[in-house]
Structures are given as C-alpha cells and as structure tokens.
Amino acid sequence: MMTTRQPHQPKPKAIIFDLLTALLDSxxxxxxxxxxxxxxxxxxxxxxxxxxxxxxxxxxxxxxxxxxxxxxxxxxxxxxxxxxxxxxxxxxLKAWPEVGRVLRELRGKGYLLGVVTNCSKELGHAAVRSAERAAEEEGEGKWKFDAAVTAEETGWYKPAVQAYHGILPLLGEDVRPEDVLFVAGSAGDVVGATKAGFRVVWNNHVGLERKGDVLPLREGKSLDEALADFL
The missing domain is CATH 1.10.150 (DNA polymerase; domain 1)
Structure with a gap:
C-alpha cells in the first residue's frame, strides 16, 4: 500500500469509479x-x-x-x-470479491456513487449491472449507481478531461470536480482523473506499473484498502 500526505480536505460528495479494472475483474x-x-x-x-x-x-x-x-x-x-x-x-464479468460490500458501505455513508468507463454504451451499462448485482448480493432489493456514463455517451475516452466531467451533470448541479473522489483502476486513470480536478485513490488490484509523477492519495490491492480513509 502507498499513500501520499495531503492537506485536510472536506469529505467528497461523490465517489466515482473506473469500471473494468477498479470494480470488475475484467x-x-x-x-x-x-x-x-x-x-x-x-x-x-x-x-x-x-x-x-x-x-x-x-x-x-x-x-x-x-x-x-x-x-x-x-x-x-x-x-x-x-x-x-x-x-x-x-x-x-464479475466484480472483485469485496466490491458489493464496499459499495453498500459507501452508500450507507451518504456518498453519491457513479461510474465513468471507456466503453460502448451497450457493453458499458451491461458491465455496470455486474457491479450492481454484486451489491445486491450483499443485501436486499435492487441496488443502482446514482449515475454511470460511457465513452460512447460523452464522445470522449479517458484520460480526456471531458470523459471524466461528463458524469458531473448527472450527479447534480452542486457537484463540482473538487467534490469528487475518483477510484482509478489503471495508471492512466490516476493521471487523467487528477488532471480533471478530482482527488484520486487507486485500486491497483493486479499490480500495474505507475505512470509519470502523479501519485494517488492512496494505493491499495483491494477496493477497501484503496478507500480506507473514506470507509
């Protein structure tokens, strides 16, 4: 696990996830x-x-x-x-083992939860349901993200800033980049989401190599380890 020291910042309003690497074992x-x-x-x-x-x-x-x-x-x-x-x-596609539990814990703490994925609309939303089903298996009833957006829907692939910012209107008018914590799945997301003005943690489940000099707030080998400061 790796962490970087940061000045005190307010609790994020929204936590947004990479899908195919941070949440799912693609x-x-x-x-x-x-x-x-x-x-x-x-x-x-x-x-x-x-x-x-x-x-x-x-x-x-x-x-x-x-x-x-x-x-x-x-x-x-x-x-x-x-x-x-x-x-x-x-x-x-299946979620990492801890995903359903962690998503339910985050929802219980009042965060808005969303997904930004470099995927087509059809395949992306099908994969989103895989993560949602993992949360449903941890409790009763339906479970859905507050918002999810694909590259096809925004017209941009990450790491373009527009790809990350495309989800903001779906989360509400009062959610700004500085209100977001992004959970990266790949090294490219660490760099891209930081440039988009998000705070970033990295669920580096498979041990990918770092890119450039941009560091996440925390890097872990599981979702709960990466999000330890917010659970």
Whole structure:
C-alpha cells in the first residue's frame, strides 16, 4: 500500500469509479478469450488494450470500443477469434470479491456513487449491472449507481478531461470536480482523473506499473484498502 500526505480536505460528495479494472475483474475474461485461455496471452492483450484506449481521444467511427478491442488484440498477435470470444463472454464479468460490500458501505455513508468507463454504451451499462448485482448480493432489493456514463455517451475516452466531467451533470448541479473522489483502476486513470480536478485513490488490484509523477492519495490491492480513509 502507498499513500501520499495531503492537506485536510472536506469529505467528497461523490465517489466515482473506473469500471473494468477498479470494480470488475475484467482480466479473467480477457485471459479466457485467448486461444490458450491463459494470462500469458491475456495480460499482454489487456495491457495493450489499456494503452490503445488511453491513447485515443474521441469516440467515433474507426475508434469505437469494439474496434479498439479488436485492434489491441491484433497488435498483441492474437487472431480475430479472441475479441469475438471476449464479446461473447462479456456477461461473465464479475466484480472483485469485496466490491458489493464496499459499495453498500459507501452508500450507507451518504456518498453519491457513479461510474465513468471507456466503453460502448451497450457493453458499458451491461458491465455496470455486474457491479450492481454484486451489491445486491450483499443485501436486499435492487441496488443502482446514482449515475454511470460511457465513452460512447460523452464522445470522449479517458484520460480526456471531458470523459471524466461528463458524469458531473448527472450527479447534480452542486457537484463540482473538487467534490469528487475518483477510484482509478489503471495508471492512466490516476493521471487523467487528477488532471480533471478530482482527488484520486487507486485500486491497483493486479499490480500495474505507475505512470509519470502523479501519485494517488492512496494505493491499495483491494477496493477497501484503496478507500480506507473514506470507509
């Protein structure tokens, strides 16, 4: 775990999450979608996918989510069957084990909770439901995020500032960047969300390498470890 010293700041009004890395174990279905079904191919592809998506800016023809998934597979030396399998396997996405409990704890403390994801509208909201179901399994009744927005809906991929700020109107007129804590899943999110004016913690579940000199408030290997100061 790594923390950085920060001056006292007021409690955030909203906690916004990266989806496919901070909340969900997308690494497992990337592995399962490769010809060997192993992390040897899956990790290489997944890391290339992060480079490709965070290296893009505008969402549109030629740079849709599905196209970037296919491009990163080809650049990793994988056949077209790999991205095709990933899309078939999409509903197999599962949350990290602690996610449901932590989301319910945060809701109980009064935070607004949201998701910003570099994904298409259809796949992104399907993945959001995977995280919501994890929270439902920890209690009774339906559980939903206060807001969720995809790259397709904002027209921007993270780390563009517009991608992060696209969720703010959905959370209410009084929520400003300085009112937000962002839970990053990748190193690119640590940098991007900081530039967007958010406070940032990092759920570095799989031990990704840091990028640049920007540090999160706290880095942990689980969601509750990353959010220890807010639970």
């Amino acid at each position: 690494w497992s279905i990337w592995d399962a979608s490769t010809p060997t079904g192993t992390s040897l191919e899956g990790r290489k592809w997944r890391k290339q996918y992060l480079e490709v998506t965070f290296g893009s800016t505008v969402y549109g023809p030629g740079s849709t989510y599905e196209e970037l998934v296919a491009r990163s597979a080809a650049e990793s030396g994988l056949p077209t069957s790999a991205p095709e399998a990933l899309l078939r396997n999409w509903t197999d």
